[in-house]
Amino acid sequence: MKILVCISHVPDTTSKINFTEGDSKFDTNGVNFVINPNDEFGLTRAMWFKEKQGASVDVVNVGGAETEPTLRKALAIGADNAIRVDTPATDGFQVAKQLAKVAKEGEYDLIIAGRESIDYNGGMVPGMLAALLDANFINTCISLEVEGDKATAIREIDGGKETLTASLPLVIGGQKGLVEESDLKIPNMRGIMQARKKPLNVVAAEEVSTQTEAVKFKKPAPKGDVKLVDPENLDELIDLLHNEAKAI
Amino acid sequence: MSVLVYTETEDGKFKKAAFEVASYAKEVAGGDDVVAVSFNAADASELGQYGVSKVLNIQNDKLSKFNAEAYADALKQAAEKEGSKIVVVSQSANSKYLAPLLAVHLNAGYASNVMAAPESTDPFTVKRSAFTNKAFNFTKITTDVKIVGLSQNAFGLKENQGDATLEDFSPELKKGDFSVNVESVDKAKDKVTIADAEIVVSGGRGLKGPENWGMIEEMAEILGAATACSKPVSDMGWRPHSEHVGQTGKPVASNLYIAVGISGAIQHLAGINAAKTKVVINNDPEAPFFKAADYGVVGDAFEIVPKLNEKLKEFKAKNA
Ligand SMILES: Cc1cc2nc3c(=O)[nH]c(=O)nc-3n(C[C@H](O)[C@H](O)[C@H](O)COP(=O)(O)OP(=O)(O)OC[C@H]3O[C@@H](n4cnc5c(N)ncnc54)[C@H](O)[C@@H]3O)c2cc1C
Numbered sequence: 001m002k003i004l005v006c007i008s009h010v011p012d013t014t015s016k017i018n019f020t021e022g023d024s025k026f027d028t029n030g031v032n033f034v035i036n037p038n039d040e041f042g043l044t045r046a047m048w049f050k051e052k053q054g055a056s057v058d059v060v061n062v063g064g065a066e067t068e069p070t071l072r073k074a075l076a077i078g079a080d081n082a083i084r085v086d087t088p089a090t091d092g093f094q095v096a097k098q099l100a101k102v103a104k105e106g107e108y109d110l111i112i113a114g115r116e117s118i119d120y121n122g123g124m125v126p127g128m129l130a131a132l133l134d135a136n137f138i139n140t141c142i143s144l145e146v147e148g149d150k151a152t153a154i155r156e157i158d159g160g161k162e163t164l165t166a167s168l169p170l171v172i173g174g175q176k177g178l179v180e181e182s183d184l185k186i187p188n189m190r191g192i193m194q195a196r197k198k199p200l201n202v203v204a205a206e207e208v209s210t211q212t213e214a215v216k217f218k219k220p221a222p223k224g225d226v227k228l229v230d231p232e233n234l235d236e237l238i239d240l241l242h243n244e245a246k247a248i
Numbered sequence: 249m250s251v252l253v254y255t256e257t258e259d260g261k262f263k264k265a266a267f268e269v270a271s272y273a274k275e276v277a278g279g280d281d282v283v284a285v286s287f288n289a290a291d292a293s294e295l296g297q298y299g300v301s302k303v304l305n306i307q308n309d310k311l312s313k314f315n316a317e318a319y320a321d322a323l324k325q326a327a328e329k330e331g332s333k334i335v336v337v338s339q340s341a342n343s344k345y346l347a348p349l350l351a352v353h354l355n356a357g358y359a360s361n362v363m364a365a366p367e368s369t370d371p372f373t374v375k376r377s378a379f380t381n382k383a384f385n386f387t388k389i390t391t392d393v394k395i396v397g398l399s400q401n402a403f404g405l406k407e408n409q410g411d412a413t414l415e416d417f418s419p420e421l422k423k424g425d426f427s428v429n430v431e432s433v434d435k436a437k438d439k440v441t442i443a444d445a446e447i448v449v450s451g452g453r454g455l456k457g458p459e460n461w462g463m464i465e466e467m468a469e470i471l472g473a474a475t476a477c478s479k480p481v482s483d484m485g486w487r488p489h490s491e492h493v494g495q496t497g498k499p500v501a502s503n504l505y506i507a508v509g510i511s512g513a514i515q516h517l518a519g520i521n522a523a524k525t526k527v528v529i530n531n532d533p534e535a536p537f538f539k540a541a542d543y544g545v546v547g548d549a550f551e552i553v554p555k556l557n558e559k560l561k562e563f564k565a566k567n568a
Contacts, residue, residue, distance in 0.1 A: 013495050013515045017382040037496050092348070093357065118495060120378050120385065123360050127316075127348025136428050137316065139345040142489070152431075156490065157314075158341045158443040160435030166428040176496055181483055211357030215373065216386040220521075226528075226538050231547035234556050237527070238563050240543055245525040247504035248447070248471065248563070 001055040001146065001168075003046045004108040006099055006125065007074050008036035008089075008117040009067035019217040026119070026217070028066075035070055038114025042174035044184055045144060046112055047078045053146070056080050058106065062089045062098045068200060075195035076187030082198065087205035090213075092124030097208040099125065100132040108169065109149070115140050115173040120214075126173035136166040142177030251277040252332035253284045253300070254323055256340060260290035264405070264444060265338035267298045271406040272398050273336045274299025275365050285326045285417070287311050287319065296412035298405065304330075304417035310426075313433065314342050318425035320349040325419040327354055327393070334372075335395045340443055347397055356393035363402045380495045380518035399522070400443060400501045442493065445474035447504040448523070450493060452478040452516075454509020454530065454549060458486035463553045464508060470560045476500065478510050494519035509549050512537025529553065 011017070011026075012034045018027040035043065049055040059074040060083040061067050071082040085098045103111055111133075113126035130137030136151075142161065143154035149168045154161050156177070187195070229237045241248045251273040255266035266286075273282045277299075284300045286292045288311060292303040304326050311318060323346070327335055335350065337343040339361060351358035359374050363384065367373040371388045374396060378385035442448055449468045451461060461475075468475045475491060482492035493500050495518040505523035509530060510516060517540050520526070528541040531548050538544050545552055 011379075013518070017379045019383070091357075093351070096348075096352075118380060121361055121380060123344050124348045124351070124358055127345065128352050131349045131352035137349065138428060139316070140341055155345075156341065157433070157435065159439065159441030160433065160490070162433045163431045164428055165431055176492075177489055211351075211389065211391045212359055213388045213390060214385050215388050217378070218384045218386070219382070220384065223540065223542075226541045226544045228538075229543060229545050231545050231552050234545070234552070234559050237543060237545065237556070238559055241504070241525070241527070242563070242567075245504070245542065247525040248560075 002108045003057045004111045005043045005059045006113040007061045009070040010036045010119045036117045038175045041178040042112035045178040062095045075198045076191040077185045082200040091210045092122045093211045094208045096128035111171040115175040130171035135169040137171045139173040141172040141174045250281040250283045251334045254337045255284045255286045269336045270298035272403045296410050299408035300412045305414045313430045316345040320346040322419035324353040356395045357389040357391035358395040359387045360397040381521035440474040442474045447471045447473035448502045449473045449506045450476035452510030511535045
């Protein structure tokens with residue numbers, strides 16, 4: 001089985017979020033970038049397929065040279081090859097188009113992406129990629145098994161879950177549950193050394209027009225101070241929630 | 249021109265999100281028509297109350313279970329038939345599943361997590377949440393056909409007394425529409441989901457163990473709320489993974505969020521910031537949650553919650 005894991009390069013979850021250039025660009029100053037958590041669960045599941053069932057695992061990112069340390073980390077975790085499509089990621093559609101080209105050329109059986117990236121939270125790329133490839137698609141995937149060319153997946157739905165089957169080629173939008181948190185791999189020294197020698201191919205981007213454009217960012221207005229209620233006077237809390245917040 | 253909306257049903261009944269996307273579409277449409285697409289709705293005429301003038305009413309047993317590709321195909325055919333330039337969907341798990349497929353089929357630009365009515369319609373610019381609620385992103389959609397993914401509770405319901413005409417609609421479904429097969433659905437009945445809930449009651453590691461969740465469930469029952477938890481609580485198996493909220497869990501956009509024994513780590517707050525009113529109960533006055541909350545009680549949850557539950561019961565009895 002040939003697996004492609006799409007890796008988004010995102011600010012780690014503790015990052016301070018600021019903007020520059022007249023609030024039009026995310027300020028990367030002092031920000032530490034990591035593999036998007038949703039993608040990391042998928043990558044770890046891909047490694048499981050490689051070890052247990054035999055599979056090759058390539059990782060791909062659409063982005064500038066600054067994303068290469070993130071791809072190297074994926075190689076250190078155990079991916080075989082990395083591909084970087086050399087263009088800034090501008091919108092979900094543009095990224096999906098670039099990925100579709102890589103996916104077509106590589107004739108992958110299974111493409112694992114994350115349900116959403118934790119920076120822009122678009123949640124568009126996996127589904128658009130599947131539609132562009134005319135491949136099957138399963139979103140918010142929390143379990144995935146593959147037997148021959150048939151996949152069985154569990155998808156999280158609002159208030160429960162659903163079991164689905166589909167034949168390969170398949171694209172999934174993955175998340176926590178694909179593997180347990182405790183199964184996530186931290187690259188060891190040997191992995192890091194090997195990763196330096198593994199291929200990281202930089203490919204030219206296709207000419208793609210975007211469909212959306214981020215024009216401006218804004219931070220939410222600072223919140224007022226918390227109103228503290230005496231634990232001996234919980235009637236006040238109920239009164240505030242009812243009359244002031246109109247929440248109950 | 250018309251604005252098309254995907255109005256979701258559950259067992260034939262419209263979800264609140266269906267009325268919300270209809271309300272939103274009415275605002276965006278100005279004087280134009282709002283056309284809804286409904287799948288196996290028991291009484292599609294209800295949508296008239298929220299500004300829908302026509303319902304493309306699909307009654308088809310093959311579509312009794314949600315199927316993203318088949319539903320996206322039906323919506324595509326509806327948008328083309330109506331010549332709709334704007335399609336509005338909610339941000340439920342199902343809508344988030346089908347919207348990117350629909351976007352490619354319609355060659356439409358799609359903006360997800362939209363928080364308000366458009367900033368402007370020409371250019372078409374919408375306000376979206378980004379960086380897990382730590383910022384807003386104003387996005388211009390530049391394509392001819394546009395898809396708006398409206399966040400839950402972001403716009404609210406607007407009644408708009410009117411009559412909706414029902415039109416039978418039978419989209420042509422292809423074999424490929426069902427190539428992902430739904431084998432089984434496992435869903436708690438009669439339980440409010442985090443996505444649909446007006447109120448969410450959530451517990452953290454401060455509750456010490458799964459055996460102490462009775463009082464959380466009791467509060468949820470009194471308030472008709474959904475239950476949720478912090479990440480370590482689900483990691484330790486005290487509560488199911490489906491209750492994990494936060495940056496790497498489910499987002500919360502309810503009217504009220506009550507956090508008990510949760511410290512308020514940045515990753516937790518990121519996922520619940522969209523809740524309108526936040527209450528924290530924690531015995532550590534230095535807990536970061538107090539900086540994010542609207543109301544707080546400093547003290548032992550094991551004393552406060554049972555007392556609060558009694559008072560909430562009295563309140564509910566009086567205000568029923
Ligand atoms: C990459 C990454 C992603 C993450 N994603 C998420 C996420 O999506 N969601 C999430 O929740 N976390 C997430 N986390 C974890 C997060 O950083 C915190 O560790 C977690 O939210 C803490 O959970 P908690 O508040 O339940 O526990 P703690 O931090 O242990 O807090 C327990 C609180 O309970 C209080 N307490 C103790 N006893 C009592 C009592 N008797 N009465 C009242 N209060 C009491 C304490 O004062 C304390 O404030 C993530 C972390 C990382 C690194």
